[in-house]
Amino acid sequence: HQHEELIGDLSGKKVLISAGPTREMVDPVRFFTNRSSGKMGFALAEAAAAQGAEVTLIAGPSEQELKEQNIHRVNVVTAAEMYEEMHRHYAASDIVIKAAAVADYKPKHVYTEKMKKQGGNLQLEMERTQDILMSLGNKKDKQFLVGFAAETNEPLKYGLQKLRAKNLDAIVINNVAAQGAGFEGDTNMVTYVNKQEDKNEIGLATKKEVAKTIIQLILRDMKDGAM
Numbered sequence: 001h002q003h004e005e006l007i008g009d010l011s012g013k014k015v016l017i018s019a020g021p022t023r024e025m026v027d028p029v030r031f032f033t034n035r036s037s038g039k040m041g042f043a044l045a046e047a048a049a050a051q052g053a054e055v056t057l058i059a060g061p062s063e064q065e066l067k068e069q070n071i072h073r074v075n076v077v078t079a080a081e082m083y084e085e086m087h088r089h090y091a092a093s094d095i096v097i098k099a100a101a102v103a104d105y106k107p108k109h110v111y112t113e114k115m116k117k118q119g120g121n122l123q124l125e126m127e128r129t130q131d132i133l134m135s136l137g138n139k140k141d142k143q144f145l146v147g148f149a150a151e152t153n154e155p156l157k158y159g160l161q162k163l164r165a166k167n168l169d170a171i172v173i174n175n176v177a178a179q180g181a182g183f184e185g186d187t188n189m190v191t192y193v194n195k196q197e198d199k200n201e202i203g204l205a206t207k208k209e210v211a212k213t214i215i216q217l218i219l220r221d222m223k224d225g226a227m
C-alpha cells in the first residue's frame with residue numbers, strides 16, 4: 001500500500017514500542033499510577049507502521065486508540081506485566097522504543113479485600129519495580145534500543161546518565177516541566193540524543209510530528225551504524 005511521506009523504509013523491520021502508564025494495585029479498588037496519557041508512544045507506533053514496519057505496541061492503561069490497522073496491540077496493567085511482554089517480544093525485534101512511564105515503586109503488600117479506613121494516618125510500604133529498560137539494555141544484541149527520560153530538572157544531565165546506565169542507542173529527553181511539553185497534551189518538545197551524544201532538539205510540535213522526526217532520526221542512526 002501507498003505510504004504517506006516515505007521518509008525511510010521500515011518494511012521488513014520489527015518495531016517494539018511500550019506506551020502509557022502502569023498501574024500498581026493496593027487493593028481491589030485502588031492503585032498508584034502517573035500522568036502519562038500514552039499519546040507519545042501511540043504516535044510512535046503509528047509513525048513506524050506508516051513506514052511499513054511490523055509494529056507491536058505494549059500498552060499500559062490508556063484511552064488512546066490506533067488508526068493504523070496493522071499494529072499488534074497488547075494491553076498490560078502493571079510494570080511486571082509490561083516486563084513480561086517486552087521480554088517476550090524482544091529477541092525478534094529490530095527497533096525497541098520504551099516510551100512508557102513505568103511505576104518505579106509498587107505497594108509491597110496487595111490487599112485482597114478493600115482496605116477499611118482507620119483512625120489516624122496511613123503508612124504504606126512501597127518496593128521497587130524492575131527496571132524494564134535496564135534489563136533490555138543488559139541483554140541487547142542486534143536491537144536498536146531507545147529510551148525516554150522524563151525530567152523536570154537538568155534534563156540533559158540526567159538524560160545522558162540514563163543513556164549510559166541502560167546501554168541505550170538513543171534517548172528522547174522530555175523536559176516535562178516545559179510549556180507545551182509532557183504528559184497529557186497533544187504537543188511535545190524533546191531532545192533526541194544518540195550514543196555518540198549528537199543532540200537533536202525537536203522544537204514544539206504535535207506528538208504526531210515529534211514521533212515522525214524521532215523515527216527519522218532512528219533510521220539515520222541505524223544507517224550510520226551500518227546495521
Ligand code: CTP
Binds near residue numbers: 131
Ligand atoms: N523504565 C523502565 N522500567 C522502570 C522505570 C523506567 O523501563 N521500572 C524506562 C522508561 O520506560 C523510560 C526510561 O526507563 O524509557 C526512563 O524512565 P524515567 O522514569 O525517566 O527514569 P528512571 O530510570 O526511572 O529514573 P528516575 O525516575 O529516578 O529519574
Ligand code: CA
Binds near residue numbers: 102103104
Ligand atoms: Ca522513573
